[in-house]
Amino acid sequence: MQWGSPSEFWAMGGYGLYVWTSFGATALCMVWEVLAVWRRQAAAAVERRDVA
Amino acid sequence: MFQTVALSGSRGERLLFSDVSVTVKPGTLLAVVGENGSGKTSFLRMLCGLLSPDGGAILWQGEDIRQLKELYTAQLTYVGHLNGIKDELTPVENLKLSACLAGDKSSGAIVQKALEAVGLGRSVHRLPTRVLSQGQKRHVALARLWLSTRPLWLLDEPFASLDTAATSYLTQRLQAHLSNGGMVVIATHQEIALPTDSIQHLRLAR
Amino acid sequence: MFQTVALSGSRGERLLFSDVSVTVKPGTLLAVVGENGSGKTSFLRMLCGLLSPDGGAILWQGEDIRQLKELYTAQLTYVGHLNGIKDELTPVENLKLSACLAGDKSSGAIVQKALEAVGLGRSVHRLPTRVLSQGQKRHVALARLWLSTRPLWLLDEPFASLDTAATSYLTQRLQAHLSNGGMVVIATHQEIALPTDSIQHLRLAR
Amino acid sequence: MSFMGINWFKYSSPQAFHPLAGKMIPWFSAAALALIGVGLYIGFFVAPTDFQQGDAYRIIFVHVPAAWMSMFLYVIMAAWAGIGLGLNARPSFMMAQAIAPTGALFTFLALLTGSMWGKPTWGAWWVWDARLTSELILLFQYIGIISLRASIDDLRRADRASAVFALVGVVNVPIIYFSVRWWNTLHQGASVSMTASPKMAATMVTAMLVMTLGFWMYSFAVTLARVRCVIAERERQLSWGKNASIQQVAEAR
Amino acid sequence: MSQPSMSEALRGVVRRDLLLAMRHRSDVAMSVFFVVIVASLFPLGVGPEQAVLRMIASGVLWVTALLACLLSLGRLFTADYLDGVLEQTLLIPQPLAVLVVGKVFAHWVISGLPVVLLSPLLGLQFGLSGDSLWVLTLSLLLGTPTLSMLGAIGAALTLGLRGSGLLVALLVLPLFVPVLIFGAGAVTSSLAGIGSEANLSLLGACFLLSLAFAPWATAVALRIALE
Amino acid sequence: MSQPSMSEALRGVVRRDLLLAMRHRSDVAMSVFFVVIVASLFPLGVGPEQAVLRMIASGVLWVTALLACLLSLGRLFTADYLDGVLEQTLLIPQPLAVLVVGKVFAHWVISGLPVVLLSPLLGLQFGLSGDSLWVLTLSLLLGTPTLSMLGAIGAALTLGLRGSGLLVALLVLPLFVPVLIFGAGAVTSSLAGIGSEANLSLLGACFLLSLAFAPWATAVALRIALE
Numbered sequence A: 001m002q003w004g005s006p007s008e009f010w011a012m013g014g015y016g017l018y019v020w021t022s023f024g025a026t027a028l029c030m031v032w033e034v035l036a037v038w039r040r041q042a043a044a045a046v047e048r049r050d051v052a
Numbered sequence B, C: 001m002f003q004t005v006a007l008s009g010s011r012g013e014r015l016l017f018s019d020v021s022v023t024v025k026p027g028t029l030l031a032v033v034g035e036n037g038s039g040k041t042s043f044l045r046m047l048c049g050l051l052s053p054d055g056g057a058i059l060w061q062g063e064d065i066r067q068l069k070e071l072y073t074a075q076l077t078y079v080g081h082l083n084g085i086k087d088e089l090t091p092v093e094n095l096k097l098s099a100c101l102a103g104d105k106s107s108g109a110i111v112q113k114a115l116e117a118v119g120l121g122r123s124v125h126r127l128p129t130r131v132l133s134q135g136q137k138r139h140v141a142l143a144r145l146w147l148s149t150r151p152l153w154l155l156d157e158p159f160a161s162l163d164t165a166a167t168s169y170l171t172q173r174l175q176a177h178l179s180n181g182g183m184v185v186i187a188t189h190q191e192i193a194l195p196t197d198s199i200q201h202l203r204l205a206r
Numbered sequence D: 001m002s003f004m005g006i007n008w009f010k011y012s013s014p015q016a017f018h019p020l021a022g023k024m025i026p027w028f029s030a031a032a033l034a035l036i037g038v039g040l041y042i043g044f045f046v047a048p049t050d051f052q053q054g055d056a057y058r059i060i061f062v063h064v065p066a067a068w069m070s071m072f073l074y075v076i077m078a079a080w081a082g083i084g085l086g087l088n089a090r091p092s093f094m095m096a097q098a099i100a101p102t103g104a105l106f107t108f109l110a111l112l113t114g115s116m117w118g119k120p121t122w123g124a125w126w127v128w129d130a131r132l133t134s135e136l137i138l139l140f141q142y143i144g145i146i147s148l149r150a151s152i153d154d155l156r157r158a159d160r161a162s163a164v165f166a167l168v169g170v171v172n173v174p175i176i177y178f179s180v181r182w183w184n185t186l187h188q189g190a191s192v193s194m195t196a197s198p199k200m201a202a203t204m205v206t207a208m209l210v211m212t213l214g215f216w217m218y219s220f221a222v223t224l225a226r227v228r229c230v231i232a233e234r235e236r237q238l239s240w241g242k243n244a245s246i247q248q249v250a251e252a253r
Numbered sequence E, F: 001m002s003q004p005s006m007s008e009a010l011r012g013v014v015r016r017d018l019l020l021a022m023r024h025r026s027d028v029a030m031s032v033f034f035v036v037i038v039a040s041l042f043p044l045g046v047g048p049e050q051a052v053l054r055m056i057a058s059g060v061l062w063v064t065a066l067l068a069c070l071l072s073l074g075r076l077f078t079a080d081y082l083d084g085v086l087e088q089t090l091l092i093p094q095p096l097a098v099l100v101v102g103k104v105f106a107h108w109v110i111s112g113l114p115v116v117l118l119s120p121l122l123g124l125q126f127g128l129s130g131d132s133l134w135v136l137t138l139s140l141l142l143g144t145p146t147l148s149m150l151g152a153i154g155a156a157l158t159l160g161l162r163g164s165g166l167l168v169a170l171l172v173l174p175l176f177v178p179v180l181i182f183g184a185g186a187v188t189s190s191l192a193g194i195g196s197e198a199n200l201s202l203l204g205a206c207f208l209l210s211l212a213f214a215p216w217a218t219a220v221a222l223r224i225a226l227e
């Protein structure tokens, strides 16, 4: 394990901004996509119940 | 009262009609008839002010429509060859918007009633007009007449591609308008099933 | 002989007709009637192969038209809602080109004769079609029938916006085609003035 | 016809596919979570710092999987589209429709993480090099397919038109992949990659591969969930039609 | 007698066009994509050197915005003309020039505004930074409505003519030239550190001038086209 | 039974389109004017230095040619679709792909060829000379038919859709990119004295590839559009 402390970990050798933006944006996009699909599914389910 | 005085019109070098003087009194209908290409559409567009006459004048309550401008257009409803509806909008939206632009009432319920009155079933009220059939699109255009409170109606072949049910609805609507003291000018190839005393014919020759 | 077998068709998830089986024998006419929006146009386009059916088949001389492909389109002439003519070209040029593309004779004299036969006066033969009236444009489209040597005609509301003269010319032409052993399928709201024994009705319900 | 004991035709109809997809989604989701977790652990705590690029290189663990997925998903989408056109099968169009947004998302992520990486290593957020450009074009293709579908509301036409375009656009995928080889560019090629010693490179490669597998699982889960939405939405439109029995006739065709 | 008030009619016109745009959400995004794609084509043709790209950035981005406006002009009146909505609009009892302002405004919201909002990002791609990015955005904000208004004249004049896509280009591009020069000039002078106020105020003047005259000219052209 | 031969049908299709173009002679000139005007806008936006202009010449001219093709795509099928000529074309008893080739050829003659013929002059304006002028012309001659064919796919796919002007841009511009890169690359490499054969033969390959597949894809797209 090369990280001496959490702050070192977050700093990423001075590249923290870039690294964490990348990972953060990726995580955010994926979570957003999952939520979007989930909401869409819920909406579709409601409509189905309405029709039936 | 609506009058044309010695009206003459031409399209590109060709004289279509000349010296046409007719008077449309409240409660009467003027049927413009004639062969294909005799100038019915051109005549109607002239009455709207969309086309300028070669000679003569068009008078609304005795005043020239060229002087009246917007005061005159506020008196008429025109339904042309083209339907004047947006393909991408639904019948309801189309009718609402055109009623609103004409200054007529345009709530959802009123609009739906008008569409049903012309024979357009509820099932297609919320589809984009693009997918409707030829005749159904015409219904949407004509439904404006059920909302219109204007005294003068100018209709260009309103019956073309309508089925029999819609034709009779429209005839009834015209009847109601006339008995309210309205005026109608109509270009058509069909017979109109209205009492003959309220109809006046203008035949254009080719 | 031309047949549909248990044909069903829908537009955008809406079923228009199903299980339609009709046979059109040489020398007979099939009139497709029904209210606005009942699916007449869709039915005709399906017979042309422009629209694919949801179920069933269309047979020409006993063979499925999906197998025949170009062999089948070489048998038919279709005149749709849209005229299929170029606004910028004159009636003569339009007719010449479409006859040439259909493989029919297309000399100047023949084409002019066809245009006159449908009721289009010589004076407008050399104008761009754009300036013609609604009905005159329709004449140009229909004049193709006077040149067509194909056995099967599919016509979508050919009588709409025609005057009485043109209507009777067209009726005579249909009569001649039928007595030559031709077949006609027609979608219309009007009555067709032909002997009733050669007419067969198909009513589509909404 | 049965293949490995499964009746495939049974699942080729949307109604049968809907519950099947529902059953598979949890498994894929769990696998995705586990793999991405393990990948992140190896990536951040096992793999050592690169002595040339420092820790910025760790972006590789999202960048490369995202870039790969963007291309894979396009090919898969085009394949479904092709099958749909060939066999006139509605479920395959639905699959293609469901894949497009995820593909676009990964393309966007590849671009984003790439430029995050570019700033520290190349000194610029963006350069006009062949691979970057072709990846950008891939994004436009995804957007094109999605907007084409969005602008057509007749489902049948929407399905088939976007399928044709997806197929035509496949030519771009080999261009992206080989762009590094064909043109001399700033972006690194497959062989250059790591500057560290072989043993350390191995842990990096492992992390990258595990992350990629995780992204695969994620894509499966999300597209299956989305295809369920699509089926449900289309069914709803169906039931707006006339009566159910005739729809089933049409469906069975 | 039924007659809509002026503001009612204006709102009606704008509402219909925005409704149509909303019907296909993607339409609104379209001009943005167009700008992004075309702007990306230039580096492909010209080559990737940052120095060259920064030098041509203002010109390229402005020409692109101008083309986006040009391409979307087809939407302004043509559809209305073909389906007869335009002749109905002419029959609305309100001054036509006012209704034209409504239509042009809706057109700008749909096709101009998105480009303005996107421009900072594109500037970054071409290596612009800081001040000049803001000047670019500001110049587009002032310039694109002018483009829409001038374009409307051309669109009305070519209504219903064959090949009007290119004809309209021919007519309006010369009118666009001053806007282009001032707009691109603003960015260039800010890059050179000279200060861009002069160019920006000239752009503002263009805007006011065209607001005063263009709707009126467009109205006349529309009446002629429909004769 | 009457049936036109394949070459007869092909000639008929081409003849009609050329006749229509001849009816409005100005149409043919239009794409030339467009290219001239847009190409002249760049010096206005970028500034007048010869060195910079020569550097960007190939890119700008190619992008312009490409935009001219894009703008004229609207003419390819839309008019035919609206007036029903297209559905009649589908009913001609010949393979649709062949007829599509005819239409695309006519389109190229009207909108692509004039640009090719004009290009040497434009090259001169941007300070190209001798060899590179010829390479420019040759690359356009090889490239513009490819653009027309690829563009036809997009035009067919977006037929009758709202805002199709921009949608078609979104669809086909990505497909145009390889042609742009090879075309502009040929000029650039000839300017650098490297020799442009590689790029030109890649252009040729693109042409053959699109000739093989594009008409077929367009035919499929047209059938879908008319359903």
Ligand code: HEM
Residues within 6 Å of the ligand: D060, D063, D064, D067, D068, D110, D111, D112, D113, D114, D115, D117, D118, D119, D121, D122, D131, D132, D133, D135, D136, D176, D177, D187, D188, D189, D190, D191, D193
């Ligand atoms: C916006 C910018 C970027 C884009 C669009 C992009 C795109 C791609 C694509 C599509 C791939 C997968 C293709 C393949 O594996 O051959 C890839 C892989 C890769 N990229 Fe990038 N990239 C970008 C920036 C960068 C930067 C700045 C770096 C590092 C300095 C980088 C390093 C890599 C590496 C190491 C690979 C893996 C190559 C391999 O081993 O196969 N990328 N990138």
Ligand SMILES: Nc1ncnc2c1ncn2[C@@H]1O[C@H](COP(=O)(O)OP(=O)(O)OP(=O)(O)O)[C@@H](O)[C@H]1O
Residues within 6 Å of the ligand: B011, B012, B013, B014, B016, B034, B035, B036, B037, B038, B039, B040, B041, B042, B043, C124, C127, C131, C132, C133, C134, C135, C136, C161
């Ligand atoms: N530029 C022109 N040159 C010559 N004649 C023209 C020109 N423009 C129009 N026309 C003629 O003017 C007439 C236009 O008539 P209009 O459209 O008013 O006829 P219509 O009575 O409505 O016919 P339909 O019953 O077919 O609708 C046509 O006969 C047309 O040929």
Ligand SMILES: Nc1ncnc2c1ncn2[C@@H]1O[C@H](COP(=O)(O)OP(=O)(O)OP(=O)(O)O)[C@@H](O)[C@H]1O
Residues within 6 Å of the ligand: B124, B127, B131, B132, B133, B134, B135, B136, B161, C011, C012, C013, C014, C016, C034, C035, C036, C037, C038, C039, C040, C041, C042, C043, D154
């Ligand atoms: N996407 C869609 N969703 C629902 N209904 C649709 C869709 N597309 C078309 N339709 C319906 O299909 C029918 C089309 O009918 P078609 O045009 O064949 O009618 P028609 O019998 O020719 O009518 P007309 O007499 O008015 O010409 C219309 O009722 C229309 O509402």
Ligand SMILES: [Mg+2]
Residues within 6 Å of the ligand: B040, B041, B042, B081, C133, C134, C135
């Ligand atoms: Mg008329």
Ligand SMILES: [Mg+2]
Residues within 6 Å of the ligand: B133, B134, B135, C040, C041, C042, C081, C156
């Ligand atoms: Mg019909």
